[in-house]
Amino acid sequence: xxxxxxxxxxxxxxxxxxxxxxxxxxxxxxxxxxxxxxxxxxxxxxxxxxxxxxxxxxxxxxxxxxxxxxxxxxxxxxxxxxxxxxxxxxxxxxxxxxxxxxxxxxxxxxxxxxxxxxxxxxxxxxxxxxxxxxxxxxxxxxxxxxxxxxxxxxxxxxxxxxxxxxxxxxxxxxxxxxxxxxxxxxxxxxxxxxxxxxxxxxxxxxxxxxxxxxxxxxxxxxxxxxxxxxxxxxxxxxxxxxxxxxxxxxxxxxxxxxxxxxxxxxxxxxxxxxxxxxxxxxxxxxxxxxxxxxxxxxxxxxxxxxxxxxxxxxxxxxxxxxxxxxxxxxxxxxxxxxxxxxxxxxxxxxxxxxxxxxxxxxxxxxxxxxxxxxxxxxxxxxxxxxxxxxxxxxxxxxxxxxxxxxxxxxxxxxxxxxxxxxxxxxxxx
Numbered sequence: 001x002x003x004x005x006x007x008x009x010x011x012x013x014x015x016x017x018x019x020x021x022x023x024x025x026x027x028x029x030x031x032x033x034x035x036x037x038x039x040x041x042x043x044x045x046x047x048x049x050x051x052x053x054x055x056x057x058x059x060x061x062x063x064x065x066x067x068x069x070x071x072x073x074x075x076x077x078x079x080x081x082x083x084x085x086x087x088x089x090x091x092x093x094x095x096x097x098x099x100x101x102x103x104x105x106x107x108x109x110x111x112x113x114x115x116x117x118x119x120x121x122x123x124x125x126x127x128x129x130x131x132x133x134x135x136x137x138x139x140x141x142x143x144x145x146x147x148x149x150x151x152x153x154x155x156x157x158x159x160x161x162x163x164x165x166x167x168x169x170x171x172x173x174x175x176x177x178x179x180x181x182x183x184x185x186x187x188x189x190x191x192x193x194x195x196x197x198x199x200x201x202x203x204x205x206x207x208x209x210x211x212x213x214x215x216x217x218x219x220x221x222x223x224x225x226x227x228x229x230x231x232x233x234x235x236x237x238x239x240x241x242x243x244x245x246x247x248x249x250x251x252x253x254x255x256x257x258x259x260x261x262x263x264x265x266x267x268x269x270x271x272x273x274x275x276x277x278x279x280x281x282x283x284x285x286x287x288x289x290x291x292x293x294x295x296x297x298x299x300x301x302x303x304x305x306x307x308x309x310x311x312x313x314x315x316x317x318x319x320x321x322x323x324x325x326x327x328x329x330x331x332x333x334x335x336x337x338x339x340x341x342x343x344x345x346x347x348x349x350x351x352x353x354x355x356x357x358x359x360x361x362x363x364x365x366x367x368x369x370x371x372x373x374x375x376x377x378x379x380x381x382x383x384x385x386x387x388x389x390x391x392x393x394x395x396x397x398x399x400x401x402x403x404x405x406x407x408x409x410x411x412x413x414x415x416x417x418x419x420x421x422x423x424x425x426x427x428x429x
Contacts, residue, residue: 004142007131009188016184017123018146020081023177025154026161026170027088029260032242033253034167035105038095043243043376045102047368050239052106054360056113061354062207064121065347073126074185080119081182087112088175095168121350130190148268159257210347213340220339222397223287223332224352226390230291232359233386234321236367236379237298241314243368244376249310258311263318270326278331284402286331288395294324295387302380335402 004010035041035049068076087108094100127143161170215221245251245259278286297320304313340348363383370379394400 016181020181021150023174026158027174030170043371044368047365050364058358065350085178092168159254229390232363235360235363237383262315263322266319266322267326290324290328291391297321
């Protein structure tokens with residue numbers, strides 16, 4: 001069996017992913033600083049800017065999965081990478097011309113979100129065309145590891161870059177990373193056939209079938225719905241935290257980078273422990289236990305006070321939350337694929353992902369409004385309480401009976417058992 005490094009084009013594909021992931025870490029922090037400090041935005045405005053990044057997932061997420069299945073993947077990835085490079089490069093130019101405002105930034109971030117949505121859908125679907133089936137799991141794992149390494153080092157480097165260059169210029173680093181990524185992907189040689197147009201159903205028919213599968217399934221429904229709630233409340237906390245940390249805790253830009261780096265270390269460690277934990281606890285128990293830990297892990301953020309222990313407290317919170325998510329997320333992803341028929345996997349993933357990120361578009365401005373109208377701590381406690389509630393709902397849902405053995409049970413992958421066949425039949429009328 002060939003090694004991944006011997007697969008034509010894979011090393012370039014992985015390098016493009018790693019470069020882009022590092023650049024994204026810089027921009028993720030730079031845009032937060034740019035909004036909250038340089039543009040002196042309120043918590044509500046920070047939430048609106050954050051929401052603009054994820055609204056496309058709510059509006060177009062379901063459609064993106066169908067669109068990507070209808071067009072060649074590599075040209076779409078290259079085009080969206082180069083377009084994102086141009087968009088980000090325009091931000092420091094506008095700032096230099098004194099034309100950058102909150103509304104303008106929202107427009108750029110919204111367009112960036114649309115391009116990212118298309119890129120991610122195409123990227124996930126392209127890997128099976130590039131990598132042989134027997135190396136597919138390893139191929140995805142290497143990409144995730146590259147993201148984790150970028151996540152653990154990127155925020156620290158981003159904090160230093162922002163301190164030296166300022167947030168607007170630091171965004172150029174990410175613009176350059178997307179340019180490099182696009183050029184690398186353009187040079188990848190792999191089969192990328194034009195999808196068969198004759199096999200298409202109507203757009204609405206395909207969308208309805210995927211949605212019906214997710215929300216009528218005996219275990220996927222509770223996993224998906226509580227996952228949406230988790231993203232809603234976590235986005236409230238993460239949005240308010242930026243302003244809270246900079247203005248009230250006074251941990252500074254570099255301290256913010258440290259907390260994000262701790263989160264990435266937690267995610268990296270969680271990913272390494274995930275398979276071992278799932279073997280001991282099985283699927284349902286793993287998801288429930290670490291959803292609860294992810295919720296309780298927000299407590300150090302809500303209890304943090306200005307002083308020498310502020311940075312340690314919030315860093316601990318970020319580490320615990322990311323550790324828990326790092327353990328639970330691969331287990332959830334694997335289970336979702338195992339109990340879903342191959343012909344529905346793309347739409348299943350698109351349905352859950354688009355609603356998850358769509359909740360960020362709702363939670364981010366909601367958290368900002370609560371922080372401005374009441375207080376930072378009130379918004380943080382609402383987010384923490386909601387996170388605990390969704391974890392408790394999952395605890396008493398049918399998900400507690402989810403087992404690895406479900407993957408070996410053909411009945412769990414039979415659409416007729418959960419009503420998807422009916423939805424499919426209706427969609428073809």
